[in-house]
Amino acid sequence: MDIEHSILDVFSNATAKYADRPAFTCLGHTLTFGDIDRLSANFASYLQNKTSLKPGDRIAVQLPNVLQYPVIVFGALRAGLIVVNTNPLYTPRELKHQLNDSGAKALVVLANIADVASEVIPETGVxxxxxxxxxxxxxxxxxxxxxxxxxxxxxxxxxxxxxxRVDFRDAMSVGASQKHQDVQRTPDDLAVLQYTGGTTGVAKGAMLTNRNLVANMEQVREALGDSMREGEEFYIAPLPLYHIYAFTLHCMCLFSTGSHSLLIPNPRDIPGFVKTLKGKRFTGFCGLNTLFNGLMRCPEFADLDFSKLHTTCSGGMALTRATAEKWEKMTGCVVTEGYGMTETAPVVSFNPADAVQLGTVGVAVPGTEVKVIDENGNDLPNNTPGELCVRGPQVMKGYWERPEATADTIDSEGWLKTGDMAVIQDDGYIKIVDRKKDMIIVSGFNVYPNEIEDVVAAHPKVAEAAAVGIPDERSGETVKLFVVKADDALTADEVIAYCRENMTAYKVPKNIEFRDDLPKTNVGKILRRELRDEEIKKNGEPVSA
Incomplete structure (x- = not known):
């Protein structure tokens, strides 16, 4: 797949072609493609004329799904900056790490969560x-x-x-009074730093180039085929745009086709979410297993108008058969599940809407090669489980300023090792059978045991700790923490409170079990797998496994 244009080329074509069409709606107000063009130009003007930021500098964007998000991101890209998508749920520790690791010189933040940033900004280069x-x-x-x-x-x-501090509205007013100049970028220039745990719990910036994002946009459009009609689609956007899954779908694929996205700032408020959908005749829905379940448990959801809904995309965590079947029965729309990761911008495979195989993540999107390998790196035949590897134009350039981690993940021939165990069937469909890593998936969010253990180990009353995922009906998995006490006075409530102070809510363990010791290898490495196997015997496999 030969990609010769940049995100700005895609943006310019869409805003010119669909200027009068609705692009994004949020809280009852709509911005057209023309509005996005004008407003993002004002923001780019402010960045170029009133800040010291230069092309290639990083700007962190910490926003939920609000109208400002596409304006700010496209404005930053027009000014030649690299966008650092930043989770609004971050604790001070997590935010400080990302700002310092990325070298961000600017931060755009929602007032509702700015108190967290205010704690750490003096300790960063912002x-x-x-x-x-x-x-x-x-x-x-x-x-x-x-x-x-x-x-x-x-x-x-x-x-x-x-x-x-500068207020966004003041910045936009100043920007509107001066001209900007779009900074042209090549396909190989970085566009986004998307943070992920990668192969360890240390958050690293996946370097996504213009080529990566435009290629994946075109791959997804081709995979969706005729179901993505230019200028006609109206998609619901409950998943956060700062997450690469929603970013690629709503800010790239749908934007490029003149489609309309309805932004949901707080999808956890299920009754409010359903109320927002009332009276809307949407054609597409982007979600994940836990969200589908939450919506279907709301009595008013079944009364919505699904007459135009023809595409429901699922990703981020495993889709269960029961959820898929219930969704199709309730909405009349089949759920098409895919697979991807931050490092692949993100889509690797997708179930064709007219040939869905439940229990699989579909076939590789156009221009993508997949294979499975054994522990020694040898290629394995079809129907044999092994580590899934991916090669294609959507594979990241590497991890930001981490050449060793990059070399561990991408080999000299361009194959990216996903860390997931899979089977490739004879018909090309891929089935994820296990995770090589000990990663835990809570409501579609990756949780890395190393990070949790490192935080908890800093508690003065903790000697050792190990985190594993256990089954949970609502979130697929939750975190269970095994703790060896350094002080007999330590309580479970004390551990959980400490975690809440230092970690995002979905990472906080829901269960604490105290033990005298933890299973280890002969060199002293804690055997998380042994602990997880004990939990499986008691509770069964996690829903998201």
Whole structure:
């Protein structure tokens, strides 16, 4: 697959061709493609004329699904910057690591979560913080109403302070008064640093180039085929745009085809989510297993209008047969499951809508090669389980400033080792059978035992700790932590409270078991697999395994 154009080429073509069509809607307000073009130009102008940022510098974007997200991301790319997608749920420790590791010189953050950033910014190289409120791109009266309710009635905006703060609306006003110049980038230039645990628990930046993202956009469009009609699609966007799965679908594939995305800022509020969908005749839905289950448990969901829904995409975690069958029965739409990872921008394989095989993640998308290997790196025949390897134009350039980790993951021939165990059937369909890594998947989010254990080990009353995933009906898996005490006074509540202070909520263990010792190899490495096997005997395989 020969990619000769950049994300900005895709952007320019879409905004010119579909200028008057709706692009993104959120909280009752819609921005057209023309609006996105104009507003992102204003933001690019501010970055170029009023900051010290230069092409190639990194800008961290820490926003949920609000209208500002596409404006800021496209504006940053137009200014030649590299976008560092940043999870709004990060704790101070996690945010500080990402800002310092990426070398971000600027941060755009929602006021609702800015208190976390305010704790760590002095310890980073961030020179400029741009703060936005949730309805900053809404019409004046509605903006004032929504922002005031969030701040004064619902008390959703904690106190925070930055020495280098600029308000987003002020930045946009200044930018609108001056001209900008789109910075042309080559297909091999970096566009996004997407952080992931990779093969260990240390968060690393996957370097995604313009070529990676444009190639995967075209691969997904081809895989979806005629179901993605230009200028006609209306997709629901509950998954966070800062996650590569939703980013590639909504900001690349759907944007390039003139499609309309309905942004859901808080999909965890299921009743509010369903209320937003009422009266909407959407054609596509991007989600994952736990979200589908949550929606279907809401009585009002079954009353929605599914008459136009023809595509439901599932990724991020394993889709269970029961969920897929219930969704199809309730909505009349089959669920098409795919497989991918941050390092592949992200889609590797996808189930064709007219030939879905439940229990598989479909066939490799066009231009992608897959194979499985044994522990010695030897290729294995079809129907034999081994580590899944991927080669294609969507495979990342490498890990940001980590050449050794890159070499461990991508070989000299361009094959990326996924760390997942799979079987490739004779018909080309891929079945994920196990995880080589000890990674835990909680509601589609990757949780790495190393990170949890490192945090808990810092507690003065903890001698040793090991984290494993255990089955959970709602989230697929939850974290169980085995702890050897250094102080007999240590309690489970104390461990959980400590984790909550230092980790994002979905990483916090739900179960604590104290032991006198932990199983180890003869060189002292803790055998997590042995602990997990004990849990499987008691509870069965995790839903997401």
């Amino acid at each position: 020179e400029q913080v741009i703060v936005s409120e949730i309805a900053d791109l809404h019409p004046p009266l509605k903006r004032i109403l929504i922002n005031s309710v969030a701040k004064y009635i619902k008390k959703m905006v904690p106190e925070f302070s930055f020495a280098n």
